[in-house]
Amino acid sequence: MKRLVPAIVAAVLMTGGAYAQSINVGPGGVSVDTRSPQERAIDRDMRHDRYERAREREWRRANYRGDDCRTVTTERETPRGMVRRTTRVCD
Numbered sequence: 492m493k494r495l496v497p498a499i500v501a502a503v504l505m506t507g508g509a510y511a512q513s514i515n516v517g518p519g520g521v522s523v524d525t526r527s528p529q530e531r532a533i534d535r536d537m538r539h540d541r542y543e544r545a546r547e548r549e550w551r552r553a554n555y556r557g558d559d560c561r562t563v564t565t566e567r568e569t570p571r572g573m574v575r576r577t578t579r580v581c582d
Contacts, residue, residue, distance in 0.1 A: 553579060
């Protein structure tokens with residue numbers, strides 16, 4: 492027994508840290524994400540960069556000052572309240 496406890500402790504320490512898994516419950520059922528936290532962070536940064544570039548591209552497109560562009564705001568009433576929609580129209 493005295494030799495068994497140190498052997499178990501050494502085995503646990505040598506196996507490395509176990510990463511917590513992400514469990515997702517959604518419309519498609521239950522799924523388990525087995526990636527490491529570093530891999531998840533890298534994927535998150537890649538998605539963030541992609542959306543940031545798309546937002547910047549949309550901002551440039553919206554703020555381009557053409558000769559014959561205007562902004563049209565329409566308001567309409569729905570059962571849940573007023574809905575305001577702003578669109579940019581270039582003739």
